Amino acid sequence: MRTCFMLAGLLMVAPAWSFPFEVSEKIKGVDIAVETMDLGDNTGAVSLENYGSDAAQCNVRFRSGPGVPVSRNARIEPGQKSHVTAGFNHQVIRMRVDVRCQPAKGKR
Known part of the structure; x- marks a missing residue:
């Protein structure tokens, strides 16, 4: 019984270990989905998925x-997904992420 309460307490505290994200998106002329991820150890990541028919920069x-x-910087081809990460040497309380995407120039 004691183990059950300890496990329940740990599960309630677990969400407090992750940090919140504030995302600002400026996406022009491409169909990009943005998803944030807390990878722990003061590292944040953004997943970019291109749903459009043109490459995006x-x-x-x-x-x-x-x-x-x-x-x-990342170039995402049509139908592809790219993960972009950044790690910090200090404690992260809140991660602010600015995402800017536009059609890519030229062929790869």
């Missing part, structure tokens, strides 16, 4: 507190 900027923002 995306820039993802991660901000966590007063530190230097981390930018990542």
Whole structure:
């Protein structure tokens, strides 16, 4: 019985370990789905899936507190999914993510 209560208590605390995301999207001319993920160890990730018929060029900027923002670029082909990650050396309380996508120029 005691084990059951301890397990229930741990399950209630588990969501507090992850950090919240604030996402700002500026997607022009492409059909991109954005999903955020907390990978633990102060690492955040964004999954980008291209539902359109043209390739997309995306820039993802991660901000966590007063530190230097981390930018990542990704080219997502039609029907493909790409994962973009950023890790920080300090405790992440809240992750702010800016996603900007537009049609890719040129062929790969």
